[in-house]
Amino acid sequence: MHYAMDERIKKQLPLVCIVGPTASGKSSLGIHLAKVFSGEIISADSRQIYRGMDIGTDKALPDVNQDAVPQAIGRLIPSRSGEVVHWLLDIADPEELYTLAQYQRDALHIIPGIIKRGRVPFLVGGTGLYVAAVVDNFVIPKGNDADQYKIRAELDVRLHTEGLQELYRDLCKRDTDAAWQVDGKNPRRVIRALEVCILTGKPFTQQKKQKKSRYDVLQLGIITSTEEREKKIRKRVQEMIAQGFAGEVQKLITKDYDRDLPSMTGIGYKEIGSWLSNGGSVVLPLPEEVIEGIVVATLQYAKRQMTWFKRDKRIHWVTDAQEAEKITRKFLQM
Structure with missing residues (x-):
């Protein structure tokens, strides 16, 4: 379905954001809504920008069929995943410094092109500063x-x-x-x-000054109970391990990436990297204490994410795709 936006939307530059804690279902909801409303997704995840870090970041992997993908914008190459175009995945090597200012600039460069193509931009992710930098148009201090x-x-x-x-x-x-x-x-x-x-x-x-927002913004947040969140996180960690998370970390270590790089200190990469560097091996099962360490760190991160997002009273909290679709449809047809 190609969703025809009215003149009000074209003039006011619509932007739909999907936020929430890790393992809440943001990616699947984003793909669902993007299919319904002919949208494209801009990732707002500070870990998914890195190449070679797929399993541990739960990155949306490219479809086999990459037909009808928009033209790249300089070094920003889109990909199609789940039959939906995704932006800002795999744009930096793990040793590269990628700043908040760079993310804001890249996202703001991509969104107008999506709208020009008659499609709806969906900003999807759990990195609160990334979302705020775009939604609230932060004035970010520039440095050489x-x-x-x-x-x-x-x-x-x-x-x-x-x-x-x-x-x-x-x-x-x-x-x-x-x-x-x-x-x-x-x-x-x-x-x-x-x-x-x-x-x-x-x-x-x-220094978090703001300029007038460029967009007419709808923010959707996925809310789950603490018990459900822990259950999903434990399941996800086990799935990542089964998919070869330890092997992915080993490949990064083999490439001599410093374990103190921002990319390598991400949850899971830090714990598994430490174990591998202290005698662990991908041919051995991960010790329970390493797995539990990843789970605990993820739970703590999810709690911090919820604290961040709950401060923003503009977010509409939803529990399922049907509710999110209803709110989005109303927003786009106002």
Whole structure:
């Protein structure tokens, strides 16, 4: 079905977002709605951007048939998965630095083309900052790439020599509000916030300025009970292991990717990478403590995601595809 958008929608640049915690069913709902309303999907997942990291990120893999895929936009090459065009998958190698500013620029570059083709853009993913950068049109501090790499490298060295706690203390001195806005146990977020403070000379938490949104936005969130979420996460972890997650991590290690890279510190990659680097082998079953470590880390991440998204009162929370379809149809026909 090709969904004909009216003039109001064409002028106001519609954007439908599907958010929620990991393992909630965002990807399947996104594909379903994109099929119903002739849409294309822009991934909002900070791990799915990396090539060679498919199983552990639950990436939508390309269909065998790649006919009728839109033309690439520079280095941004779309793919067809589940009979739906996907953007911003496999756009960086694991060792590449890919910033929030780059993501915002890429997404904002893609969306107008989708609308111009008479289709509906669906922003789908659980990386809250990615979604907010597009929906709320953040003004993101710009820095020279060379300076950014230099500062990032220096902070990585400090992380290993001084420890995360000392970096977090430094951040809180530079930015008093960081104590409650930045997760002090997440090295990547602490380093990112410090990096911005150093580059701009201003507190990180004061820099999320917004310009007027470019879009008429509908945000849908998938809500599940805590018990159902844990059940789905445990099932997903077991499925990933059965699909060869350990082998995928081994291939990355064989390519000499540093285990401290942002890509390699993702959930599952970190735990399995540590086990493999300490005598583990892909020919051996993963120890239960490694599997449970992945499950616990995923549950904690899902909890943080829900905390982030629940703060946004604009999100319409749904429990199934039928409810989401009804709300989306009303939005597109207003």
